[in-house]
Amino acid sequence: MRTPAGWRRSAFVALAGLLVIVGTACAPDAPQDYINYQKGPIAEEADRLWDVTFAIAVAIFFIVELLLIYTIVRFRARPDREAKQFHGNTKVEVILTVIPALILAGLAVPTVRTIFDLSSEPDDALQIKVTARQFWWEYEYEPEGTEDPLVTANEMHIPVDTPVFLTLEGDDVIHSFWVPLLAGKQDVVPGRTNHMTIEADEPGVYRGQCTEYCGLSHANMRLRVIAHPQDEFDEWRDDQSEAADDPRDALAAEGEELFLEGECINCHAVQGTDAQARTGPDLTHFASRETFAGAMFENTTENLRQWLDDPPAMKPGAKMPDYGLTTQEIDALVAYLQSLE
Amino acid sequence: MATAAVQPRRSLFARPTATSGFWGWVTTVDHKKIGILYGVTAFIFFILGGLEAIALRVQLAQPDMQAFGTEAATAELYNQFFTMHGVTMIFLVVMPFGVALMNFFIPLMIGARDVAFPRLNALSYWIFLFGGIFLYSSFFLGGAPDGGWFGYAPLSRIQPTTGMDFYAVGLQILGIASLLGAVNFIVTIINMRAPGMTLMRMPVFIWMSLVVSFLLLFAMPIIAVALFLLMFDRLFGGVFFDPAAGGDPLLWQHLFWLFGHPEVYILILPAMGIVSEVIPTFSRKPLFGYAAIVFAGAAIGFMGWGVWAHHMFVVGLGPVATSAFALSTMFIAVPTGVKIFNWLGTMWGGSLKFTTPMLFAIGFVAMFVIGGLSGVSHAIVPHDQQQTDTYYIVAHFHYVLFGGAMFGIMAGLYYWWPKVFGRMLSEKLGKFHFWLWFIGFNLTFAPMHILGLQGMPRRIYTYPEGMGWDWWNFIMTIGSFVIAFSVLVFLANVAISRKRGEEAVDDPWDARTLEWAIPSPPPEHNFDDVPVVEARDDWWHKKYAKRPTGEPARVYAGGANGESGGGGIHLPSPSYFPVIAAFGILVMGYGVIFYLPAVALGALISLVGFFGWVLEPSVSDEVGHH
Structure with a gap:
């Protein structure tokens, strides 16, 4: 009588399982996808443990869920059958307690070994x-x-x-x-x-x-x-170990002057100048970086201008405040920063 | 009512006499009314926490969204919403839903007329309600808590708004409510069982309530200490968690998770108890392996104290401690697995009726298995160091707390609804609710596994394009709306049932335990005659096995506690004092944050409440006789 409910469930579980597999298999552009890609021995070592665990978990998942579905279908209420009145079965209960314990013990051994492996400092690092x-x-x-x-x-x-x-x-x-x-x-x-x-x-x-x-x-x-x-x-x-280049043109030189005499010097360092503070990022070779502000923005002229205009508006909570710089000052500072290659 | 001729003691106010209407609810000490208050309050907070979740899902529906205005406003509100979503669902929804059902059903299931300390019970509810209001008022008083529900120091001590002050003080207030409730339930279960209700004849829901109450009793003081330290750090210049002054940020984590992991079992064990009542009823069979389920519950209760550092596998504990906690975490899966197999064994050979509560209970088993398996994968520490703080973890705990606890609570609501309100809920709407809820749940939370494994961290208010996360995030947002819709179906079901639902008979499910032996809804004094219990699932045996001694033995009023019969049933009378005492605590809470002298005022109010309470007899001379 209630079969549809059972079948709907099993169809759904199967579908969900399929989606999981498909979803993980075709991720063409996934730069932080550690489950399909590992690019070094440490990530690989962790992944090997996962592969074993995942296989066991999937097996248990299917066994338990299929058993559940079977039970639901098989023992649904029917007029011709009474429920059997039993309270338990010691043998089954002991077996079903010991098997999971053994599986877990089996997982524990390689886990602990890998924990210790990964915790030591490698030679010549x-x-x-x-x-x-x-x-x-x-x-x-x-x-x-x-x-x-x-x-x-x-x-x-x-x-x-x-x-x-x-x-x-x-x-x-x-x-x-x-x-x-x-x-x-x-x-x-x-x-x-x-x-x-x-x-x-x-x-x-x-x-x-x-x-x-x-x-x-x-x-x-x-x-x-x-x-x-x-x-x-x-x-x-x-x-990168060399000091910063000298400003390459007049605008950049103006920028350097602003940098060293304004607020910038309070937090930033540029090696080879008086700027030696370590509160904010070291900018000695700023122009050689592809991104800035916590690797959040592409290092482009447009982004830099926007940033210098009002950092917290671009990145909420940024510790660098809006200094109310004029367009001219921003131009000069951008020119200076872009000369720091 | 005529005034009694002899009045040995005076009360501060005229004693409340209303048993219905506003004052009837405010001054009630009836465990059933308090249970309903808890349930309704928890449901309102469930809606609020759900709306917060919807807001989170809208912001994450696409990359680079600004759902709440500017970038800065979006970041700020998102951080408040995810913190409050967690705090709400844990402290204001799942815990109080459990307490609501315990309040209503512990006395009914053990054959008692009320809990051991009825006024303390009222106090516990009012403190809980005021604590919840206190926390939510933060939205209007400078910003809600924004440090995450586990409030890691030192971030929690330096967040600039008053939000985390409300967190530290608000959770402290809620903790008082939980502690009072725990003491009350422990004493009730141990002392007030009907004659013949031995420990091993107690329904599993009662067993789980007992284990949960002990967990609360020992866990709440730990977070109380942590919250006091945080409060001193934030408000009185303390440096407990300030590394620059020699404080230790990890002290917070150890204290928090030493509370926080037992807390996980505080959330799930009541649901396991509910499912252990619902499945036997609708399988028409006794629970398979009763003793094993009880011992597994108790074992989880003990082992739950030895796994807390698995929340800290990446803080740098060193390989020895890490390995120890990995092992304990793996082995707590064993008693949990025992329970799953026992529920399957209960259905095996039964005659299963797929009513709405049964569907939710089966849904619980099916979903909890998934949460349990992902839980074991966290114990594989080298890989947990990849998974932790990603959406994989978010998926795991939603499968345990939503797929587990909330499914169980829903099973309980549908199962006991007729007993509480005297009317049936519509089975048709109930099943529609279940399927929407089930599909919406999986649509929302199953993709989180994939996203987590593809490297999406939790607690980020935004993510850029090109990470491969767009599709599943969008699907999850749709899923969250499906869940919201299913909750509307539930509300419609409730509204229709209240208005013209079929009247419930005493025992509509042909169930097994004592609460079904009395009318629906139960009379104020629960049992005309205190039942004498002769077996586990006593009511079932009275119905189906007519033994020579099958006639219920007549035990007179109050007989459970050895009071002599004949004097009528004494029920505690309504009282103003619990709500007054609780209100003082609310005033103290605001005082600590905004204006210290107000703490004295709050203390005074509470003191008035407690003195009035002490001087007032629990049973007034005018009312309370039946």
């Missing part, structure tokens, strides 16, 4: 210190021997096939560093020092973002990791 702030990232490369460490923001450049050991610190609220295609996430907790390792095995731009809610612009605290072949990376690092 590149060391980068990450500082998370509302709502952007600072990276400090700690090269052996140079007195001025390389400091950059939001876009992290790394060499491929080299483990990168990150030291994570913060001083305002909790953030979380996540580049899904390269590794799982790690919280940045003020007052504590955390570590994680990332590694890319092919060159490319990997997107990521803050994943611990950190205030008004949590959604806009994004980041990129750009992986290069080793020689390209070395070149990048040499370029």
Whole structure:
């Protein structure tokens, strides 16, 4: 009598299952899709555990749901049958308790092993210190021997096939560093020092973002990791370690003057000038970056103008206030920033 | 009523006598009325929390939306809405719905005439109501809480609006209500069972209520401590969570989740209890493995204290602690699985009637399995470090709390509606409600699994194009409207039932437990004669197994507690004092945030309430005899 209900349910479950499979399989443009793409050994190691767990979970899902549907159809009320009055079945109950426990024990062994594997510091890793702030990232490369460490923001450049050991610190609220295609996430907790390792095995731009809610612009605290072949990376690092270029024309020179005598110098650093503050992003090689403001905006003239005009309107909660700059001042500052290659 | 000749004690006011109308509800100490008040209030908050959810879904329907005006206004309101959605659904909807059903049905199911402390029960309700109003008033007083429902420090201590002040103080107020309720239910269940109702004859809903009450009793003080620390940080210059002054942000997380994980079981166990009543009734069979289900519930209650750090797998606990909590998290799945198999075993061999409550109960089992399986996948720590704080987690806890708790609560509402209101709900509309709700739920929350695995973090008010998230977000927004529509169907069902619903007989479902032995709705004193219980599912056995001793033994008024018979039934009389005492706490709440001297005023009001309460006899001389 009630079969339609049962069939509708099973049809729906099957459909939902199909959608899940189709939905994950064809994601052509999914830069943070860690379930279909892993671009380094650390992300792969986590994914291997997932593959096993997922297969078991899907199997259990179908067994239980099909059993439920079978029960619903088979034991629906019919005039010719009475319900059997039994209270339990010890043997069945024990078996159904022990089997899940064994499955879980089986999952526990590789899980614990991988937890310990991933927690150790790899040999010969590149060391980068990450500082998370509302709502952007600072990276400090700690090269052996140079007195001025390389400091950059939001876009992290790394060499491929080299483990990168990150030291994570913060001083305002909790953030979380996540580049899904390269590794799982790690919280940045003020007052504590955390570590994680990332590694890319092919060159490319990997997107990521803050994943611990950190205030008004949590959604806009994004980041990129750009992986290069080793020689390209070395070149990048040499370029970035140099002081800033001199302004290339009169407008840019005017911009530099504004920068150094106005408010900018209070928060930003440009190596080779008097600007040495670390409250905001280091801008020494600003023009070489593809994005700015927490990897949120393309580094274009139009975006820069809009930003300098009123930062919090463009990115809610941005710590850089609207300084009421004139169009002329904005032109000059944009010219200066664009000369910092 | 004539004034009594002897009046040994004076009351501050004339004692309230109304048993209906506005004052009848405000001064009631009847557990059934208080249960209804809890349920109606929870439902209103359910609508509010639902509207917040709809607002979130509208903003996320497409990339780069600005649904609430400017970019800044959108970010601000979105952050307030997601915080309040979580706070509302947990503290103002699922918990009080559970309490509503416990209030109404614990005494009925154990054969008692009221809870142990009727006025305390009223106090608990009024504190809860005022706490909810207090939290929602924040929208008009500078902005609602915007630090997420788990309010992580140090963000929660530095958010600039008064929103998080309301969070710290408001949850504290709600916590008082929960604690009072817990004490009341524990004492009621332990002391007021009818003769013969041994522990292992108690309905599973009563067992789960008992476990939940103990969880509340031990969990609420922990969050009370955390909230006091936060309150001191925000309002009185404290530095408990300020790393610059040597405070520790992780202290908040440990305290919060040591409360927060038992809280998860506080939310789900009542629903499990409901389902354990509904499935046997409509399978026409006793529960399969009663003892196993009871022990599994108690085991979950214990193990629930040992898994809290699985909310913290990426804060840097180190591999040893992480592994320990991964193991405990995996093994709490075992008792949960036991329950699923027992519900299946109950249906097996039965004669299943697919009424609306049964559909919701089966929906609970089907959906909870999904939530349970995704839960196990969080214990795989290296991969949890990918999943955590993404929509995969959001999917998981909605499958547990909506697919689980809310489905269970809906099963309970449809199941017990005739008993509470004396009228049937329409089965036709009920089934329409179920299917819309079921489809809307899966449309809204199933895609969250996919989005989470495709790297969409939770709690982001916006996302750019080109992330591959657009399609599912749009589908989810449609799903949320389907759920909203299903709730309208439920409301229509209620309205029609109130107006011209079929009158309910005492036992419309041919059910198994004591509440179905008395009229629908029950008389104020519940039982004319306190029943003598001879078996688990006693009512069923009285109906179907006519033993030589089958005649109900007559136990006189108040007999459950050994009072001697013959004096009539003593029911506690209505009282103004619980609502006065609760009101003082509300005044104190505003005082702490806006004007400290008002705290003294609030304390004074509460004190008046408590003194009046103490000086007033629980049963007035004029009313209360039946």
